[in-house]
Amino acid sequence: MNSPIDTSGESALDGSAAAGPFADVFAGDVSAAVVTCGGCRSSAVFAEQHAYLGAPGTVLRCPGCDHVLARLVQTPTEVWLDLSGSSSWRFPL
Amino acid sequence: MAIFTRGFGGRRDPDAVALPPGQHLTEGFPVLSAGPTQYVEPEDWSFTLTTETDEKQTWSWDDLMNLPSEDVEVDIHCVTRWSKLKSRWRGVPVDAFFEDSESEADYVMAHSYGGYTTNLPLEDLLDGKAWVVHEYDDGPIPAEHGGPVRLLVPHLYFWKSAKWLSGFTMMTGDEPGFWEGFGYHNYGDPWREERYAGD
Numbered sequence: 001m002n003s004p005i006d007t008s009g010e011s012a013l014d015g016s017a018a019a020g021p022f023a024d025v026f027a028g029d030v031s032a033a034v035v036t037c038g039g040c041r042s043s044a045v046f047a048e049q050h051a052y053l054g055a056p057g058t059v060l061r062c063p064g065c066d067h068v069l070a071r072l073v074q075t076p077t078e079v080w081l082d083l084s085g086s087s088s089w090r091f092p093l
Numbered sequence: 094m095a096i097f098t099r100g101f102g103g104r105r106d107p108d109a110v111a112l113p114p115g116q117h118l119t120e121g122f123p124v125l126s127a128g129p130t131q132y133v134e135p136e137d138w139s140f141t142l143t144t145e146t147d148e149k150q151t152w153s154w155d156d157l158m159n160l161p162s163e164d165v166e167v168d169i170h171c172v173t174r175w176s177k178l179k180s181r182w183r184g185v186p187v188d189a190f191f192e193d194s195e196s197e198a199d200y201v202m203a204h205s206y207g208g209y210t211t212n213l214p215l216e217d218l219l220d221g222k223a224w225v226v227h228e229y230d231d232g233p234i235p236a237e238h239g240g241p242v243r244l245l246v247p248h249l250y251f252w253k254s255a256k257w258l259s260g261f262t263m264m265t266g267d268e269p270g271f272w273e274g275f276g277y278h279n280y281g282d283p284w285r286e287e288r289y290a291g292d
């Protein structure tokens with residue numbers, strides 16, 4: 001398994017590195033969901049977005065324009081989810 | 094020189110330091126970032142102080158170098174539970190940037206290249222409690238650790254010490270930054286374990 005902390009400092013992790021905490025909230029795998037960027041309108045599956053973990057929360061960014069697509073923070077009692085930077089999430093059935 | 098070594102005869106190590114609650118020591122320097130590493134050349138860097146009346150004062154890298162810097166050795170505490178002792182920095186006390194300021198606002202939003210923000214009460218930045226640092230361990234601050242210039246506020250959790258610092262905006266009322274509005278504590282005192290909103 002990858003370390004939960006990106007210590008390379010060079011680049012983002014694949015979106016799939018952030019799939020775990022999002023799956024807990026969406027009650028299912030999010031890797032194949034198509035996320036459309038609210039900044040540049042480009043679309044890519046979740047697994048191909050850029051993830052920053054323990055930063056200290058989890059941040060999903062558009063690989064094209066670095067726009068924040070989503071943030072997720074887990075506290076001891078709650079999960080906070082911010083999808084305001086993405087215009088849509090499409091889940092295959 | 095310490096007379097008692099760690100763990101010897103059950104004696105307490107006289108050099109042992111108390112960490113804030115819930116923290117553990119690290120010898121390394123983990124890189125935590127909410128976005129891509131920003132690569133800003135010193136000649137391209139600037140710092141802008143914007144007052145509540147939208148007056149701006151800007152310092153270039155050369156301006157920064159002409160302000161009196163001091164060496165700082167401080168413990169830093171990350172909300173992800175690592176603490177690093179005696180980290181060595183060099184920089185300008187934040188007080189220097191307010192000497193000619195006519196701002197009367199009590200709150201500051203620190204801004205970074207790349208868009209990160211974090212909010213602080215002004216009083217937490219003054220009186221030698223915070224620095225605009227430009228050296229780490231006797232050299233330039235590596236980009237992944239926020240160079241060329243970052244904020245250093247060692248008495249608060251390290252997310253308040255914004256990397257790639259680009260400016261301060263003065264605010265008459267407090268407003269949350271990137272993490273403060275989103276699950277993390279507004280103030281972030283490690284000694285009171287103010288990690289999350291509501292702590």
Ligand SMILES: [Zn+2]
Nearest residue numbers: 037040062065
């Ligand atoms: Zn985009």
